[in-house]
Amino acid sequence: MSATCTKALPMPYAKKRYFVFGLVTIIALSLPFITIGGNHFFLLSFAKKQLHLFFTAFDMQEMYLMPFLLIMLFLGVFFMTTLGGRVWCGWTCPQTIFRVIYRDLIQTKLLGIRKNIKNKQKEPTGQMLKRILGGLIWVILALIAASNFTWYFVPPEDFFVYLQDPSEHMVLFGFVLGISGFLIYDIIKLKEDFCIYVCPYARVQSVMYDDDTIQTVYNPTRGGKIYDEGGVKLWKKPPEPESECTGCEACVRVCPTHIDIRKGMQLECINCLECADACTKVMGALGKESLITWTSEKEAVRGDKTKFIRFRTIGYAVALSIAFGMLLFMSGKKEYMLLNINRTTQLYKIRDKGKQVDNAYTFLFQNTDSKDHTYYFEVDNPDIYISRPAKPFKLKAGKKAKKIVILSTKKTLSSKKPNPIIITAYAKDDKKKIIVTRPSTFVYPKKALIEKAKNK
Ligand code: SF4
Numbered sequence: 001m002s003a004t005c006t007k008a009l010p011m012p013y014a015k016k017r018y019f020v021f022g023l024v025t026i027i028a029l030s031l032p033f034i035t036i037g038g039n040h041f042f043l044l045s046f047a048k049k050q051l052h053l054f055f056t057a058f059d060m061q062e063m064y065l066m067p068f069l070l071i072m073l074f075l076g077v078f079f080m081t082t083l084g085g086r087v088w089c090g091w092t093c094p095q096t097i098f099r100v101i102y103r104d105l106i107q108t109k110l111l112g113i114r115k116n117i118k119n120k121q122k123e124p125t126g127q128m129l130k131r132i133l134g135g136l137i138w139v140i141l142a143l144i145a146a147s148n149f150t151w152y153f154v155p156p157e158d159f160f161v162y163l164q165d166p167s168e169h170m171v172l173f174g175f176v177l178g179i180s181g182f183l184i185y186d187i188i189k190l191k192e193d194f195c196i197y198v199c200p201y202a203r204v205q206s207v208m209y210d211d212d213t214i215q216t217v218y219n220p221t222r223g224g225k226i227y228d229e230g231g232v233k234l235w236k237k238p239p240e241p242e243s244e245c246t247g248c249e250a251c252v253r254v255c256p257t258h259i260d261i262r263k264g265m266q267l268e269c270i271n272c273l274e275c276a277d278a279c280t281k282v283m284g285a286l287g288k289e290s291l292i293t294w295t296s297e298k299e300a301v302r303g304d305k306t307k308f309i310r311f312r313t314i315g316y317a318v319a320l321s322i323a324f325g326m327l328l329f330m331s332g333k334k335e336y337m338l339l340n341i342n343r344t345t346q347l348y349k350i351r352d353k354g355k356q357v358d359n360a361y362t363f364l365f366q367n368t369d370s371k372d373h374t375y376y377f378e379v380d381n382p383d384i385y386i387s388r389p390a391k392p393f394k395l396k397a398g399k400k401a402k403k404i405v406i407l408s409t410k411k412t413l414s415s416k417k418p419n420p421i422i423i424t425a426y427a428k429d430d431k432k433k434i435i436v437t438r439p440s441t442f443v444y445p446k447k448a449l450i451e452k453a454k455n456k
């Protein structure tokens with residue numbers, strides 16, 4: 001039977017994936033260079049003890065945001081997997097993107113080491129020079145990828161300065177070389193075995209699947225049964241005349257993880273949809289729809305509509321929204337300055353023949369904002385004034401300063417117990433936003449001691 005296909009084939013998933021890969025790569029490479037007010041979208045700087053999130057800098061003492069981020073990460077993974085299966089693996093995972101770059105772009109398209117992009121089973125042999133050249137190109141790309149990853153921990157503005165004197169930053173560049181080394185081994189030697197045996201996500205994702213989860217599915221009702229329930233292959237092409245699978249095995253040859261999707265859902269499937277593209281072409285030539293589609297098992301096998309809004313997905317969406325709301329709420333509580341007040345060991349000092357009493361404190365200021373500020377403070381008790389420091393002082397962005405503060409009074413205060421005071425510290429140039437209050441005490445000596453000082 002010969003059939004001519006008149007219907008235009010849908011755009012291959014491969015093309016759509018390449019577009020997404022490009023987009024993800026551009027975002028990953030450019031994001032560390034984008035700053036607003038000196039802050040990054042995401043930066044976890046151990047050197048500066050800072051977390052930058054959504055272009056806001058948080059000090060290490062404000063790390064209460066980290067659990068919310070981790071909760072969101074886990075909930076996001078559960079939500080995404082329940083809804084779209086291994087959509088992350090096929091569309092955005094760096095491992096998949098790197099393998100496509102190395103295998104399909106460098107080895108196949110650029111150097112012609114692999115003869116056919118549609119056959120990912122056959123490993124290239126011979127052509128040693130070209131293979132070495134392909135490896136060298138990947139080494140350069142692995143160094144760029146490792147540096148790009150590092151920029152989320154050491155921002156590019158510091159990274160390129162450190163690069164001029166690598167001997168002073170051995171740990172950093174050892175880290176970059178270590179990641180590069182791993183990427184070289186992973187992409188050239190380990191290949192998709194990383195997805196099958198190493199990646200922890202592959203182990204856990206199957207428990208999040210249900211009948212409505214979108215995945216790569218072969219339709220045995222139309223195509224015919226190829227494997228029995230025990231996973232034993234019965235035949236290459238089903239014998240029933242109504243079974244549409246031609247047994248061409250284009251879907252098997254193209255699979256980067258070397259599986260046969262006609263066996264059903266398997267842990268090894270990374271959802272790359274290469275098999276769906278292959279079958280679309282084969283079936284398209286016969287004027288038929290692909291036997292392998294990106295849909296739910298329920299829709300492909302039973303013909304029922306996929307339910308996207310279901311108990312599990314609603315649950316994850318609600319939990320995710322709550323975690324995001326909490327993150328926004330907590331990040332809104334950010335303090336742009338930190339202040340710790342400690343009293344010194346000396347309770348008070350009587351001066352000027354009992355006319356003045358001083359209390360000394362140690363104030364530890366920290367400017368957690370991305371700009372320099374000039375700070376000063378006030379005491380809520382009008383009988384107490386600041387003797388030292390006499391003037392406001394400047395603190396650079398992110399810096400700390402220890403100040404010895406002397407508060408004094410010329411009035412008679414209660415000596416029965418320490419007098420409670422409220423200290424309000426603020427940035428003189430932005431008092432509305434940068435202001436903190438701390439409680440403390442002022443100790444006044446007993447009357448007899450004042451009298452004794454008067455008579456000295
Ligand atoms: S590509 Fe389609 S027709 Fe060919 S073996 Fe695979 S499922 Fe059958």
Ligand code: SF4
Nearest residue numbers: 255269270272273275
């Ligand atoms: S079966 Fe193979 S080719 Fe098909 S989506 Fe899974 S990993 Fe990709």
